[in-house]
Amino acid sequence: MTQSPVAIPASPPVLRFAPSPTGLLHVGNARTALYNALLARRAGGTFILRYDDTDAARSTAAFAEAIAQDLDWLGIPPDRVARQSDRVALYRAAAERLKAMGRLYPAYESEEELEQRRLSRRRRGLPPIYDRAALALTGDDRARLEAEGRRPHWRFRLDGRAVSWVDGVRGAQTVDTATLSDPVLVREDGTFLYTLPSVVDDIDMGVTLVVRGEDHVTNTGVQIEIIEALGAVPPGFAHHNLLTLPSGEGLSKRLGHLSLRALREDGQEALAVAALAALTGTSLAVQAVPDLDTLAAKIDLAAISRAPARFDPDDLAGLTAATLHLADHAAVAERLAGLGIGGGAAFWNAVRGNLGRITDAARWWQVVTGPLAPVIAPEDRGFLDQALAVLPPEPWGEDVWPVWIAALKPSAGRSGRALFHPLRLALTAAESGPELKALLPLIGRERAAARLRGEAA
Numbered sequence: 081m082t083q084s085p086v087a088i089p090a091s092p093p094v095l096r097f098a099p100s101p102t103g104l105l106h107v108g109n110a111r112t113a114l115y116n117a118l119l120a121r122r123a124g125g126t127f128i129l130r131y132d133d134t135d136a137a138r139s140t141a142a143f144a145e146a147i148a149q150d151l152d153w154l155g156i157p158p159d160r161v162a163r164q165s166d167r168v169a170l171y172r173a174a175a176e177r178l179k180a181m182g183r184l185y186p187a188y189e190s191e192e193e194l195e196q197r198r199l200s201r202r203r204r205g206l207p208p209i210y211d212r213a214a215l216a217l218t219g220d221d222r223a224r225l226e227a228e229g230r231r232p233h234w235r236f237r238l239d240g241r242a243v244s245w246v247d248g249v250r251g252a253q254t255v256d257t258a259t260l261s262d263p264v265l266v267r268e269d270g271t272f273l274y275t276l277p278s279v280v281d282d283i284d285m286g287v288t289l290v291v292r293g294e295d296h297v298t299n300t301g302v303q304i305e306i307i308e309a310l311g312a313v314p315p316g317f318a319h320h321n322l323l324t325l326p327s328g329e330g331l332s333k334r335l336g337h338l339s340l341r342a343l344r345e346d347g348q349e350a351l352a353v354a355a356l357a358a359l360t361g362t363s364l365a366v367q368a369v370p371d372l373d374t375l376a377a378k379i380d381l382a383a384i385s386r387a388p389a390r391f392d393p394d395d396l397a398g399l400t401a402a403t404l405h406l407a408d409h410a411a412v413a414e415r416l417a418g419l420g421i422g423g424g425a426a427f428w429n430a431v432r433g434n435l436g437r438i439t440d441a442a443r444w445w446q447v448v449t450g451p452l453a454p455v456i457a458p459e460d461r462g463f464l465d466q467a468l469a470v471l472p473p474e475p476w477g478e479d480v481w482p483v484w485i486a487a488l489k490p491s492a493g494r495s496g497r498a499l500f501h502p503l504r505l506a507l508t509a510a511e512s513g514p515e516l517k518a519l520l521p522l523i524g525r526e527r528a529a530a531r532l533r534g535e536a537a
């Protein structure tokens with residue numbers, strides 16, 4: 081008897097979003113966060129929020145808090161939160177290992193000296209990369225420099241080779257690290273630049289896939305070298321295109337471009353922002369989704385374009401409306417309650433198709449609950465008296481509107497707009513809006529009768 085092969089489940093993926101808490105997240109950051117969070121969610125994996133806060137001068141607790149709130153608002157709260165500022169011991173240990181291997185070496189050049197050397201290399205037609213002069217320093221040289229009061233920064237000695245990976249978005253990629261400067265990993269004051277902590281954390285946290293902006297492609301060549309030097313296997317990498325403003329200008333966290341905070345305060349739907357941020361700049365249709373799982377199911381790294389993509393905030397208004405039109409009552413019930421709006425699913429289903437923003441529901445809640453001053457043209461007075469006379473008695477079910485209209489039409493001798501428009505104006509004081517068929521039972525007989533009589537109710 082042949083035994084069927086045992087299926088070994090692939091271990092669930094671990095993805096992370098690693099913002100520096102130096103500003104408010106913008107839609108481009110949301111794109112990165114969503115890809116990571118939704119790919120993790122779809123596969124039953126883990127989504128980590130990792131604050132890249134080694135830059136103590138620019139990172140703030142308030143921005144970190146705002147980032148967490150923005151992810152909650154988007155509906156992608158992390159499964160785990162980590163702060164690089166809590167993990168410095170790990171980075172120190174990794175730096176010591178690299179030093180012991182001769183891969184991390186001290187260099188003493190000042191910024192001005194480096195700039196001079198770059199200029200002189202350019203003049204000689206050489207690429208302006210670091211010339212590795214510090215590798216030639218003897219122990220005596222170093223002692224002399226330190227006696228002068230110089231402190232070293234530390235550079236990673238690149239192999240200078242073709243580093244290749246298969247990128248989830250861009251396909252086969254190669255970075256020739258021979259064309260790059262040996263990166264500084266540790267500053268003079270002993271603090272770490274982004275490169276090493278990121279690698280150490282990705283290894284330590286078991287990150288399986290790094291999805292980030294294509295501004296990091298070159299870093300990936302460097303980081304794969306460091307990961308391998310530390311004896312680890314690189315995760316997968318996928319570099320998505322960047323979103324720009326409609327003008328083509330890149331988004332800046334520092335300048336507060338298209339911040340999620342501002343879009344939220346403007347009344348845009350989180351799900352609409354998520355759909356636009358994730359689907360713009362891909363071969364997929366940009367459309368409203370009923371929930372994040374639906375969006376997660378659509379995400380396809382291979383469908384992401386290579387060119388930068390313009391994010392047009394003007395598209396957001398339409399998508400916010402379309403998102404509300406799709407939303408189930410359960411998805412909005414809490415927010416409606418917060419706006420003082422009741423009426424349950426019957427009210428929501430009646431009005432959602434007429435909303436541009438969720439706060440517009442307040443106007444229709446007012447129509448349903450009053451008080452409202454009816455709008456009645458003098459020439460319609462008689463018609464509305466007729467309408468009042470045949471207004472069905474209670475109890476009112478869902479069919480009260482067709483029953484009423486069937487009774488009214490022959491006696492009034494009107495049809496179409498001449499029939500419906502005066503009723504709409506009297507009952508809702510508005511030129512247009514949700515179907516009267518759905519609104520009338522919510523308004524109720526007493527209030528409807530008063531409005532037909534011309535009384536505010």
Ligand code: GLU
Pocket residue numbers: 097098099100132274278290291292296
């Ligand atoms: N803090 C980096 C950034 O926001 C993280 C890049 C990465 O994902 O490795 O660009």
